[in-house]
Amino acid sequence: MAEVDPERRRRVRRTAIVLTLIVLAFYFGFILLGVVRS
Amino acid sequence: MATHSHAHGGGAHADTHAHHDEKPSGIKRWLYTTNHKDIGTMYLVFSGIMFFIGGAFAMVIRAELFKPGLQVVDPGLFNEFTTLHALIMIFGAVMPGWVGLANWMVPMQVGAPDMALPRMNNYSFWILPFAFTLLIGSMFVPGGGPAGGWTLYPPLSLQAGNSLPLTIFAIHLMGASSIMGAINIIVTIMNLRMKEMSLLHMPLFVWTWLITAYLLIAVMPVLAGAVTMLLTDHFFGTSFFSAAGGGDPVMFQHIFWFFGHPEVYILILPAFGIVSEVIPTFSRKPLFGYDAMVYATASIAFLSFIVWAHHMFTVGMPLAGQLFFMLSTMLIAVPTGVKVFNWTATMWKGSLSFEPPMLFALAFLFLFTIGGFSGLMLAIVPADFQYHDTYFVVAHFHYVLVPGAIFGIMAGVYLWLPKWTGHMYDMKLATWHFWLSAIFVNVLFFPQHFLGLAGMPRRIPDYATQFTDWNMWSSIGAFGFGLSQLLFPYIIYKCVKGGAKASSDVWEGAHGLEWLLPSPPPYHSWETPPRVKFGDEPGEFDPHAAKAK
Numbered sequence: 088m089a090e091v092d093p094e095r096r097r098r099v100r101r102t103a104i105v106l107t108l109i110v111l112a113f114y115f116g117f118i119l120l121g122v123v124r125s
Numbered sequence: 126m127a128t129h130s131h132a133h134g135g136g137a138h139a140d141t142h143a144h145h146d147e148k149p150s151g152i153k154r155w156l157y158t159t160n161h162k163d164i165g166t167m168y169l170v171f172s173g174i175m176f177f178i179g180g181a182f183a184m185v186i187r188a189e190l191f192k193p194g195l196q197v198v199d200p201g202l203f204n205e206f207t208t209l210h211a212l213i214m215i216f217g218a219v220m221p222g223w224v225g226l227a228n229w230m231v232p233m234q235v236g237a238p239d240m241a242l243p244r245m246n247n248y249s250f251w252i253l254p255f256a257f258t259l260l261i262g263s264m265f266v267p268g269g270g271p272a273g274g275w276t277l278y279p280p281l282s283l284q285a286g287n288s289l290p291l292t293i294f295a296i297h298l299m300g301a302s303s304i305m306g307a308i309n310i311i312v313t314i315m316n317l318r319m320k321e322m323s324l325l326h327m328p329l330f331v332w333t334w335l336i337t338a339y340l341l342i343a344v345m346p347v348l349a350g351a352v353t354m355l356l357t358d359h360f361f362g363t364s365f366f367s368a369a370g371g372g373d374p375v376m377f378q379h380i381f382w383f384f385g386h387p388e389v390y391i392l393i394l395p396a397f398g399i400v401s402e403v404i405p406t407f408s409r410k411p412l413f414g415y416d417a418m419v420y421a422t423a424s425i426a427f428l429s430f431i432v433w434a435h436h437m438f439t440v441g442m443p444l445a446g447q448l449f450f451m452l453s454t455m456l457i458a459v460p461t462g463v464k465v466f467n468w469t470a471t472m473w474k475g476s477l478s479f480e481p482p483m484l485f486a487l488a489f490l491f492l493f494t495i496g497g498f499s500g501l502m503l504a505i506v507p508a509d510f511q512y513h514d515t516y517f518v519v520a521h522f523h524y525v526l527v528p529g530a531i532f533g534i535m536a537g538v539y540l541w542l543p544k545w546t547g548h549m550y551d552m553k554l555a556t557w558h559f560w561l562s563a564i565f566v567n568v569l570f571f572p573q574h575f576l577g578l579a580g581m582p583r584r585i586p587d588y589a590t591q592f593t594d595w596n597m598w599s600s601i602g603a604f605g606f607g608l609s610q611l612l613f614p615y616i617i618y619k620c621v622k623g624g625a626k627a628s629s630d631v632w633e634g635a636h637g638l639e640w641l642l643p644s645p646p647p648y649h650s651w652e653t654p655p656r657v658k659f660g661d662e663p664g665e666f667d668p669h670a671a672k673a674k
Contacts, residue, residue, distance in 0.1 A: 098315075103308055106342055109342055110346045111346070114349055118353060124376055125370075
């Protein structure tokens, strides 16, 4: 297997982290909405 | 039927990859695998098992509804079966089916060696058997399984017995699995795609999956949030949805459908991708309006976020709200119409042949459109007041999901099965599978329109006698459809075991990078990205020219 380009590795990690943050924002955001509305 | 076995191409790649084809053996291969093809296979097998379990529940439901009165199951168990049938089919059969196809095909179609996060890929699959063991196991705890419908509306769902926390935990696990799968697919497409392939060179299956993955990222956490709040309402004394404590049960419906409507598109968009692969292949023509197809898919995904309350017109909302959700829902018909037009235009003056993938894609085109039309009827607020909670709704979403999503998966499996196994499958048997499925699916679901229009409510085990005849037809259709599905695993098993050798491009009109690989592809494919030149036009890619290079 060829060496993985470090720049590509960084981009993979960065994309995954950004997407995870979006997931967490939606999860806690909607629970916060519930707290505010109830 | 001029179809398969065009011998040119693929051989050079086979030689290059042959020495990389060692794979671990035994159970460890499947437990620890990080290979996208192995994981894709496991997803597809899991999806098939869930399809038959969910289908068995449907058979019991239709047996009970064969005639009025209670004869097969008691009403409580009937409610559990309707709830679990939906949860299993949506989260266990259709979604893992799509993830399986994505695992197999996305890396091969974008010229990537594997998924970008292979270890997480393994985790996201292996979560699923635990989730569904919990879900199905919840039927055996005191008080029985979840019986309030897959929508889990409070306060009804909060009255469940000990099954509630199990169901909620199972939904969290399924959600985590889907989110990990979606992250993996986005990261793979955005970062591991071969350099020469611009976004507008990607195959439509990759495009539709990319958009689906973004939908998953946005809405699965919303479902997780909703069920978390249900859990705390039940066990920790909060009052998110309890009116007695100052909460609002209607808020659950808003949050649920903010997830639920995009979920419908999560189930159907990859089918649009498959049909966009199959119709050009068997019309021997490029897809008509590639870029319009991409924009239409993106538009449908965007609109899916602003239509959720059409599921709850009868709960009461201001006139402005009714008008907004009615009109935004109707707007979805525009990009969907673009797609149906483009698929039809692709076939226009094409050299058509009707192998099983094409048959399933054509049935999709006709029958999904019927489901789309009944969806438009349901979008009209005053009409929806009549149709709501009747069998008309059941007919509508089953037309979208069975000859829509499920036929889409079947078209995909029949398109790529020779590529995966290296063997051609039994065309005659697969054609039988198609015709039996296409006939029985209509016998099963079309009468449900009449039942709904006549006022038969959904989710009941017994009904008034005037609904008897069409219920009998529907049940006969269900048993026929269920039995004919047994052909599917048999055809796949037979194909895995042997059959005529498949060439690398399998179908005469095949296009796309996956057809440059030998059939079956090596265990590790595209370790070096393929050397392919793309055309200037969106979507333009000529595999024959590429091979000649």
